[in-house]
Amino acid sequence: MLLFVARRLLYLIPVLIAVSLLTFFIASLLPGDLAYTILGDQATPENVAALRKDMGLDQPVWVRYFGWLGNILQGDFGRSFRTGQTVLQAVAERLPVSFELMILAEVIGLVIGVPLAIVCAARSGSAFDRFMTGSAFAMLSVPAFLSAILLIYLFAVELRWLPATGYVPFAEDPAANLRFMVLPALTLALAEWPGIMRVLRSDMIATLQEDYIALAKAKGLTPARILFVHALKPSSLTLVTITGINIGRLIGGAVIVEQIFALPGIGRLLVGAIYTRDLIILQGVVLLVAAGFVIMNFIVDLLYAVLDPRIRHGHA
């Protein structure tokens, strides 16, 4: 197992280097000169030249890349030229919001998706199954920005049950925090459950054909026990896989949802940095998010190994 972890960790290094390269070069390809952005509309060519020199912008791009990478390896991700905040400060302030949002969304997605998948698998081909599969497909096609606005109009403007925008930290007032988080998390979950449900459903239908299920039935176990224990357990790998893949989608979705619901998360930080050309924040955040995603996938890989000994021993 240790060897397995070590090998996986080694794989992370080239992936993270590739991520840092992409992040840096894409950001440096953005049109517009950072010096002009900082100095504003009325910058004189002399001031711009001086600032470019100060910031090292007159250096070749690869020199700047290694300078940036060197600082990062020493834990210095840079400082926003607009707010004076360091990237790490900004991310630390905002991460809990996005983290909570994504966990809630995933939990709601699982709470809706898993039971529906089990019921549909148990009665595959029934009217209910066909209806749910159809609705899942429909829900999958609804973009988050649309469902967000529809939810706001229904629950905030018409019914006035929940707030349309805003945020309170969990530590300050947990109940209020959850009230603010319900709609954003639900918006994300609405796009999550169909995937969970459809994959798990087909997985379980296949499992239900297995001999050991027939044996369980023959032994006279209750249908509920067969479904939830015997049939669901082998599908746990599938669930882990979907959850892992969903993290990437959730990060993307969070960017939009945080913008609409005005949640002060990583997504807002990122969009704000793009609008204001805050390249230092932009590069730093993209790198951290990408690294976070890669590490989450690494954890998913480890979970596979825990759940399925065949993978751990390299036989899969």
Next chain:
Amino acid sequence: MKAAIRSSALARIFLAAGIGVALSAMPASAQKSGGSITFGLELDIPGFDPLKVGVFDTSAGTAAAAIFDTLTSLDEKGVVQPKLALSWTPSDDFKTWTFKLRPGVKFHDGTPFNAKAFKENFDRQKDPANKCRCAFYIAFVNSVEATDELTLVYNLKDPSVNLPALVSFPSANNSVQSPTAWKAKGDDYNRNPVGTGPYILKSWAAGDRMVLEKNPDYWNKGRPYLDRIVLKPLPDAQSRFASLQSGEADIIWDDEFDADNIMKAQKDPKLKVHTYVGSGAQVYAFNTKVAPFDDVRVRQALVMALDRKKMSQAITNGLAIPASNPYGEGSWVKCKDDGALPEDLEKAKALIKDYGKPVDFKMLVTATPRGRTVGQVLQQFWKRAGANMEIEQVDQATIPPRAFMRQFQLTPWRIVDLADPDIQMFANFRSGSPVALANYSNPELDKLLEQARATADTGKRIEDYCAISRIINKEAIWFWTFQNTYYALSSAKLKGLPKMYSGVIDVSGTWLE
């Protein structure tokens, strides 16, 4: 800014200290103290240290108007009123202005406000070593001197007839900040601003909420009315409006591109639409040194081919107000004849025919949905007149360098809402200025610009500025599409919102009914 100071006689009037007192002693019958409001801003505020942020956008302006004070303010008629300054007098040539400051004012941290504190603010922005983006906007001021505890002298490079009005706007330059605070807090000062204003920053969660609490020791007794103002950035226009409808926000920023919601608010008796048409305009400059714009007929043809009403309909549901000169409704410059060319497609076609050669050119357009829409509408107008415009999409930050280096044929630009047209008109049209984008030189125009900036008589200045507008319109070196219009939507219960000068929504004097 309607009539800052109308005549030279008026300009020299030593505004009595009593006015400030009189203002604060307005009948308090209507105003109610107490309560709290939530303001839905467009953008996250990056901070308040001029050295860090350079300029305040409208979101920061709303906060700045509450946390800081400026030397002066503008009343509803656009007349300059005392704030931190009690009175002011110009020298004969309008190159020196002496301000007498209000005694007994303290910053929120207890530091006394005086001429020295003001000078420290100014010098910090002006110091070339600090490389402040804000320095550009005070380039016309040579120095500020504190001649005694409460006397401040502005030494200007060029005459400025309306300086007291120009320093009223709560910009990064004009907002007076506590020198002790920025020295003590260093890098953290940006997000922990200290002013003398009616509200004190209580807490600020990045990207979320800024809580401002009433300043109990505010120099203007009886003010402010609200106990608390919460500022929240709500970046999405739809959910921002939904927050107003559902009552989570009491007032929100808006603009004419959100026409649907503005119209909805107009019909809703529980909501109120506040709007202000400022000075300045959305403008475009031709590079008159390159073909085909080296020929006046082509320039005139393109301007005549515009149909601003139709354009307004297409991009803002008719909310955008057409502009025929660079001054706008909010300016005190009103022209009987601004020399605007007629919108006449047939004449435009004839001019292009007369020119004889094909009219093909590129126009810089900001790569945003709005920029593209505007570009496409213009493209259609000009196609009908027989000219082919190619849209060149560029990043917002690319436009200034391209404009300065004159690497364009036609570029969008903006004349912002300031209390006096001089600064921008002189920069945009005086031969040889770096922002005289049209590359156009005309001795008569130069003479009028020189004259207008050094004349105290408002009537004469208006004549000069109208003559300037006539030359520019006739020569069609720049053209104007729409006026700078600002919107705020609020609950009908919110009262006392002043005019949105320069687009700043100042809620620091409002109250709840």
